[in-house]
Amino acid sequence: MPDAPSPEALAPSLVGEEYEVEVGPVAHGGHCVARTEAGRVLFVRHTLPGERVVARVTEGREDSRFLRADAVEILEASKDRIEAPCPFSGPGKCGGCDWQHAKPGAQRRLKADVLAEQLQRLAGMTPEDVSWDGTLEPAPGDKLPAGEVPAWRTRVQYAVDDEGRAGLRKHRSHEVQPVDHCMIAAPGVTELGIERRTWEGIVTVEATAATGSQDRQVVLTPRPGARLPIVELDRPVSVLRVGEKDKALHRVHGRDFVRERADERTWRVGAGGFWQVHPKAAELLVDAVMRGLTPRKGEMALDLYCGVGLFAGALADRVGETGAVLGIESAKRAVEDAQRNLEDFDRVRIERGKVETVLPRTGITEADIVVLDPPRAGAGKRTVEHIASLGPRRIAYVACDPAALARDLKYFKDAGYAPRFLRAFDLFPMTHHMECVAVLEPVQKAG
Template identity: 45%
Template sequence: MTTRAKVDWKGRRLDVEVGPVAHGGHCVARFEGRVVFVRHALPGEQVTVEVTEDKGGSFCRADAVEIITPSPDRVTPPCELAVPGGCGGCDWQHASADAQRELKASVVAEHLLKATGRDIPVLVEELPGGLLEWRTRVRMAVGRDGVAGFRGHRSHDVVPVAHCPITVPDLVETVAGKEWTADAELELVRDGAGRFSSRRLGPMRMVGGRRQFPRQSIDGTGVAVEFAAGRHWEMDPFTFWQVHPAAADTLASVVAEWAEASPGACAWDLYSGVGLFASVLATQVGPEGLVRAVEQSSAAFDSIRILADLPQIEVIARKVESAFAGPLDGPTPEVVVLDPPRKGAGHDVVDQIAARRPARVIYVACDPAALGRDVARFETHSYRLELVRAFDAFPMTHHVEAVALLTPGE
């Protein structure tokens, strides 16, 4: 019996025609029967790629290093580091604004097609502010030389950065040019009031056989203020909040429009964070209703105290997966809103929600693949995807925010 030699194209240059976009900020090409995932390219282009990663399977990864026939959607990246071998933070700086949104819409539509078997039109809507200077929260890495920057794509290497065109002005500049502890990370925030906060994480150390990342505040007031859903929100600066200034209010508006919770009804807000959607639901159900907000983050849980004027909100401080047996017993929810982490809710959570048969499920998603998997699971319980809206809450990157409305069938 002969063993087939392992294929390794790493470092090899190939001339390919670029095919459709795929989830993750790259496009699909083919060469000698293998799939090549190509970054820094656009559909329809003829390019020369250099293979950057090859594990010998049916596919490899590559960067477009020469554009032979450019797409009409190609533009000059505004950042000199948005190139092969450079910063890995942005995926689509070489595409026009319209093209970026079309690429993201194609990815969302593809995953919903897989989930439902239906060709669902998707439009990725632009948020105010344009492509640059929108990001208000960012994490930077510190290299072994003590210089802060961003990691390369699929790499631990740190690319030094003194300025980032997609972050709000002066955010990255607050730490650039300074010497930091090697191998640490930095979290930077500018809140809705224009105030800056930052902290250092790590480097990692072993304590009692467990990995820990010490946290040290560098600068800031200790409280961030954000504005959305007609309220101001006071929170720990490093509690989860949307990174685009317009995203939180936009998503809250969609939830308010689709929830239609009845006065006196019960509603759930799962993975509630600081309670943004809970506040919307509470306004709809009124003082005679009940909103159960489930959140495991202690920092986010502490921030929900600002909703004291809405006593109809009951906060359940635990993981969503463990809240169904006991804390979520009682009245059947008319509406369930869930905003899970990037990995999605998963089968167990979807099964538990569907077992209660809420009249409407509103799923807020930051990952099209996870959304597709969970929508497919809902469909096994006879829930149907009725509406979907998507927003370009992460310009220049492959990330996209989507909201889906599901209703039960017979």
């Protein structure tokens, strides 16, 4: 393996250099695009389209294709700019929120612009092509006046600095920004008082406040060789720790799961398992998916990347005793939870493994309806082609990343499926993230 280049061989760093620039369009990732007078591309955070700012480089060298930068001085402000409500938001501070400095309506427009751009660039599709109205829908209760922040995040992973102070990571950094209150944390998380105590010997503290139950959970990751501290929080809570050697979760006190509520059912979610972070998200997404698929009694349904079985359970309810549901999930604990959550459905089966490996082995040659909720990287061409080969009458694709969604929609298009409609949800206010649901049909049936 070749030796790493010496510092002398690297192009000079431009970190700290400042450029006065006109800010262009928003880009995926919570920044906007600008160019220096010499034509060099900057991806600038803490700014808005149309502004004139002083941008200070945070990453990049003379030979870099582009530079990353923060807007450290606003020379001409956008009408959509507000004073960031959070004192920990801004250049060099917490990296959790991207758009604290934008009015809520502007945040949703910026995200819609990103989704439209990704669809056009990666899939060659317009909003009209996917029957999308071009907007992001806020969750109920999140449409607040400028300057007010919805407290929505039911799971927060705090980092701990060398002095034992809880905080959040700075943007693209391991450095910790200590905080005394995270404004987007749900009340159930804030009530635990994580930020108000010292965490000696701890690397991270992950706090979860379940929706629909009073379950609260804290997962601690100790520093190597450190003893677990006595945990005294502001309310009863289950405590787990990450093993120093095996990295597995070990129960210290209370349950090793929380109970969530959605679609008129209670769902068991093991520590570290996936559940939507916004308290309204699970219900909203189930409703959007079921409305799009219109399941019928007796149908065969697939739930791919099924997690703890949320969509599988909703499908099973609707296809009835004469229907069947197969869920596929790779995480061992999630499969165990899904099997327990759905044990009262005789015709639901949960298989463990990667979708691209397990689905071909099932022997299933056709399916009526399919839900897929892949990780951020998307499903990929191979899986999309296999799903299409099963000939489902409708497919519901739940996506947390617009770029992955656009790529996979292109693969579906090539495989003969077109969007019947697309809905986009602003389930991560103040950040650049969004959630989408695209419902597809065979091209000959579309429209």
